[in-house]
Amino acid sequence: MKISYKREKIADGIHFNSIRNASLKTNSIVVNLVSPLSEETASLNAAASYFITDSSSDYPTLVDISSKLEELYGASLKGTVCRSGDNQFISIICSCINDRFAFEKENVTVELAKVLLSCLTDPHLDEKGFYEQDFALKKQELLDDIDAVINEKRSYAVQRAGKVIYKGEPAAVSVKGERSSAEKITNSSAYEQYMTMLKTAQIEVFFVGANEPDSIKEFICSGLSKLERDYKGDCSSKLSAIKAEPEEFTDELEVAQCKMVLAFKSDKADLRAAKLMNAIFGATPFSKLFLNVREKLSLCYYCSSNYNDLKGVITVDSGVEKANIEKAKDEIIRQFELMQKGEFDEKEINEARLAVINSLRSVNDSAAGLVNWYSGQIFRNTSFSPEDEIEMLEKVTKEDIVEAAKSFKLDTVYVLKGKESAENE
Amino acid sequence: MNKEVIRNARTGEEYTLIKHPTGLDIYVWKMDNFSTTHALFGTKYGSINTKFKTKNDPDFVTVPNGIAHYLEHKLFENEDCDVFSLYAKTGASANAYTSFDRTCYLFTTTSNVYESLEILLNFVQSPYFTEETVRKEQGIIGQEIRMYDDNAGWRVFFNMLQGMYHNHPVKIDIAGTVESIAQINADLLYKCYYTFYNLNNMVLSIAGDVDVDKVLEVCDKCLKQNENIELETAFEDEPETVCEKEVVQKLEIAMPMFNIGFKAKPESGLAALKAEIETNFVLSLIANESSEFYKKLYDEGIINSTFYSEVFCGDGYFCSIFGGEARDPRLVCDKIVEEIDRCKREGLDKKRFNTIKKAYYGSLIKGLDDAENLATIMLNNGMEGLSAFDRIEAVADCTFEDVTNRLMKQFNTENVTLSIIDPVNGREEK
Numbered sequence: 001m002k003i004s005y006k007r008e009k010i011a012d013g014i015h016f017n018s019i020r021n022a023s024l025k026t027n028s029i030v031v032n033l034v035s036p037l038s039e040e041t042a043s044l045n046a047a048a049s050y051f052i053t054d055s056s057s058d059y060p061t062l063v064d065i066s067s068k069l070e071e072l073y074g075a076s077l078k079g080t081v082c083r084s085g086d087n088q089f090i091s092i093i094c095s096c097i098n099d100r101f102a103f104e105k106e107n108v109t110v111e112l113a114k115v116l117l118s119c120l121t122d123p124h125l126d127e128k129g130f131y132e133q134d135f136a137l138k139k140q141e142l143l144d145d146i147d148a149v150i151n152e153k154r155s156y157a158v159q160r161a162g163k164v165i166y167k168g169e170p171a172a173v174s175v176k177g178e179r180s181s182a183e184k185i186t187n188s189s190a191y192e193q194y195m196t197m198l199k200t201a202q203i204e205v206f207f208v209g210a211n212e213p214d215s216i217k218e219f220i221c222s223g224l225s226k227l228e229r230d231y232k233g234d235c236s237s238k239l240s241a242i243k244a245e246p247e248e249f250t251d252e253l254e255v256a257q258c259k260m261v262l263a264f265k266s267d268k269a270d271l272r273a274a275k276l277m278n279a280i281f282g283a284t285p286f287s288k289l290f291l292n293v294r295e296k297l298s299l300c301y302y303c304s305s306n307y308n309d310l311k312g313v314i315t316v317d318s319g320v321e322k323a324n325i326e327k328a329k330d331e332i333i334r335q336f337e338l339m340q341k342g343e344f345d346e347k348e349i350n351e352a353r354l355a356v357i358n359s360l361r362s363v364n365d366s367a368a369g370l371v372n373w374y375s376g377q378i379f380r381n382t383s384f385s386p387e388d389e390i391e392m393l394e395k396v397t398k399e400d401i402v403e404a405a406k407s408f409k410l411d412t413v414y415v416l417k418g419k420e421s422a423e424n425e
Numbered sequence: 426m427n428k429e430v431i432r433n434a435r436t437g438e439e440y441t442l443i444k445h446p447t448g449l450d451i452y453v454w455k456m457d458n459f460s461t462t463h464a465l466f467g468t469k470y471g472s473i474n475t476k477f478k479t480k481n482d483p484d485f486v487t488v489p490n491g492i493a494h495y496l497e498h499k500l501f502e503n504e505d506c507d508v509f510s511l512y513a514k515t516g517a518s519a520n521a522y523t524s525f526d527r528t529c530y531l532f533t534t535t536s537n538v539y540e541s542l543e544i545l546l547n548f549v550q551s552p553y554f555t556e557e558t559v560r561k562e563q564g565i566i567g568q569e570i571r572m573y574d575d576n577a578g579w580r581v582f583f584n585m586l587q588g589m590y591h592n593h594p595v596k597i598d599i600a601g602t603v604e605s606i607a608q609i610n611a612d613l614l615y616k617c618y619y620t621f622y623n624l625n626n627m628v629l630s631i632a633g634d635v636d637v638d639k640v641l642e643v644c645d646k647c648l649k650q651n652e653n654i655e656l657e658t659a660f661e662d663e664p665e666t667v668c669e670k671e672v673v674q675k676l677e678i679a680m681p682m683f684n685i686g687f688k689a690k691p692e693s694g695l696a697a698l699k700a701e702i703e704t705n706f707v708l709s710l711i712a713n714e715s716s717e718f719y720k721k722l723y724d725e726g727i728i729n730s731t732f733y734s735e736v737f738c739g740d741g742y743f744c745s746i747f748g749g750e751a752r753d754p755r756l757v758c759d760k761i762v763e764e765i766d767r768c769k770r771e772g773l774d775k776k777r778f779n780t781i782k783k784a785y786y787g788s789l790i791k792g793l794d795d796a797e798n799l800a801t802i803m804l805n806n807g808m809e810g811l812s813a814f815d816r817i818e819a820v821a822d823c824t825f826e827d828v829t830n831r832l833m834k835q836f837n838t839e840n841v842t843l844s845i846i847d848p849v850n851g852r853e854e855k
Contacts, residue, residue, distance in 0.1 A: 023456070023457065063720050069784075070783065095791065101436070148678070253677050290509075298562075300568060361461075365460050
């Protein structure tokens with residue numbers, strides 16, 4: 001399939017990325033506002049992401065904007081906040097049908113771009129900042145969401161573990177900030193920080209669709225080039241510091257199942273070798289962790305690993321009975337040591353490689369996959385296509401993988417334990 | 426072999442249905458220039474099918490809860506190896522799931538499609554269970570059940586179903602309980618396997634840039650002839666009323682969660698699809714983000730953006746659900762009941778109907794880019810004897826009168842169950 005990718009500078013630290021895939025029936029526009037994670041701004045930025053997509057000065061209420069989107073054949077427009085490495089991404093993600101499917105062949109995509117731009121650059125304000133009445137609800141929602149992290153025990157454990165794994169680094173900052181700082185936000189402080197973000201953030205606009213996005217690009221460029229800018233260009237991530245001795249940390253909650261998260265760190269692993277090492281170790285259902293910790297020893301329903309190359313960290317997360325915590329931990333570490341000793345064969349390497357390549361080949365099929373991929377390239381200062389990446393993965397040898405495994409060291413053991421009272425229920 | 430191309434003028438899309446001589450229905454949607462292929466091999470057998478009979482059984486047989494899901498786990502083990510290790514050679518990413526009324530085995534791949542298809546067809550047709558391998562799975566599934574015990578979103582939904590249904594097995598957790606799965610043995614698994622994994626009761630569905638003839642070549646080679654065993658499933662009679670009006674549980678969460686379910690009479694086939702679509706229109710008109718009702722509750726802080734509504738329906742069950750997080754779920758429930766009664770008296774907002782229709786249609790068009798979505802639609806609709814385009818056509822044909830009738834018929838504000846999950850430590854209200 002022919003995919004064309006083009007990146008153009010619109011203004012200082014602002015780029016328009018267009019990705020064309022002739023097969024797609026959906027058009028997508030994504031705007032990423034990227035800045036370093038920090039305790040001071042995390043919740044302020046998050047609050048803005050909650051506010052800006054539910055209204056704008058053209059569409060002052062949620063009913064106005066939702067009705068407009070319904071009119072555009074159920075176009076979607078969502079604000080999200082997430083992390084990548086040491087950065088916080090505030091994103092507006094939109095999609096709509098290709099105009100050719102519209103009943104009257106209306107210009108659905110350009111209309112959607114107009115709504116997007118009005119949300120981004122022309123929010124609904126009052127004399128102090130974001131329109132107070134609506135903002136108060138959004139702030140409450142942010143607080144509720146910060147509190148609600150506890151609802152999903154698996155992700156809660158991973159987030160709590162992150163605090164220990166990345167202690168002292170921007171990556172340790174909760175992506176929506178702490179409750180205490182979120183409580184202090186006002187409509188004027190959030191607006192002020194939003195204006196700062198528009199000035200200083202790295203802004204990456206993506207269009208993904210079947211047609212040349214000329215009219216959309218023109219429209220968005222004219223809107224964004226008017227922004228006052230003071231871009232610092234400081235959005236690189238640093239590898240995580242390795243602790244001298246592994247740190248053990250335990251939380252207690254009333255849960256039926258305990259969660260355990262282990263982190264291994266490296267400050268010099270080769271990206272592709274580490275990717276394959278991670279796949280052999282724990283990222284597939286034929287990995288060492290799945291076959292041994294789950295299938296052979298029946299210790300867990302899930303036990304899998306994940307590699308964060310921007311931080312140089314492999315995390316293993318698992319759900320396990322209290323009585324089996326030590327057993328599971330020993331087995332996970334033992335399996336990692338086997339990787340370091342090179343106790344895996346060509347078959348395992350080739351199967352892991354095939355699985356990684358398989359997922360790379362599917363990148364081109366969806367807007368989310370494409371945006372994610374090319375955004376990742378930008379923050380790694382590379383411009384490889386998924387096909388280039390596949391070519392490099394083909395060249396990785398067993399020696400490279402062992403070398404990568406050896407460079408990792410156990411750094412953190414986090415356990416979320418059930419309280420005694422929950423044991424007998 | 427009967428091969429038919431099903432076309433849709435509205436979208437310009439098409440797929441092929443093949444009635445294979447073994448009894449299997451095969452659906453293929455060719456997606457030109459896409460890299461990903463998604464394949465599903467499914468049986469019309471889920472957690473609710475615990476009571477059944479074939480022409481070889483003198484009477485109806487009842488089996489332990491959770492057995493369909495258990496069987497799904499165990500099929501992944503061949504006599505000599507684990508199925509994942511076979512897929513590892515093709516690079517396909519494989520999985521399976523059990524729902525209330527289906528069990529599906531699937532793979533997604535960007536290479537070696539036909540080799541992967543061969544693996545899929547072969548392992549699903551080759552059961553191998555021993556007492557020892559069955560016992561081993563109890564630890565893993567036990568942990569899966571425990572994980573869901575802590576999942577508030579899952580619990581709030583099942584507690585609602587338990588409150589709503591007196592007898593229908595949809596109220597039983599898909600994986601069963603630690604106690605019910607302890608009764609499962611190899612003989613029972615074989616019994617269920619040979620009853621439900623009969624190709625006459627199954628569907629194969631593939632979407633991707635594939636060649637129909639090559640798919641059929643693999644099918645001809647791998648599919649085994651199946652005798653039609655005249656399978657019948659049965660459920661206990663289910664009263665129209667709900668069993669309990671309110672169910673409350675406590676878990677470690679931050680804010681109360683709720684599901685409010687309106688129980689309605691189930692239908693089947695095309696009538697069920699129409700009922701589902703019309704009910705979705707009703708829900709959007711009453712309470713989606715562009716409704717005045719949503720705005721009012723939202724502005725008053727009674728609901729937040731986690732609020733949603735959906736239709737939940739299948740063989741013998743149908744309900745409309747409003748869910749989300751709220752400080753006072755009982756107040757949300759009262760407001761919804763009030764609003765439904767008001768709409769019944771004063772009528773729905775006709776002006777918004779056409780806009781909602783456009784949005785509904787748009788969401789279905791967006792789904793055409795996704796191989797997994799297309800394969801799933803063909804399978805789901807195929808199992809109900811419907812075409813994959815029936816939904817898009819029914820949406821386009823739906824009228825305001827249909828939707829109004831549905832509101833009058835489907836929303837009995839007496840038949841409501843409210844399920845609440847409260848935080849273990851009630852937060853202080855500010």
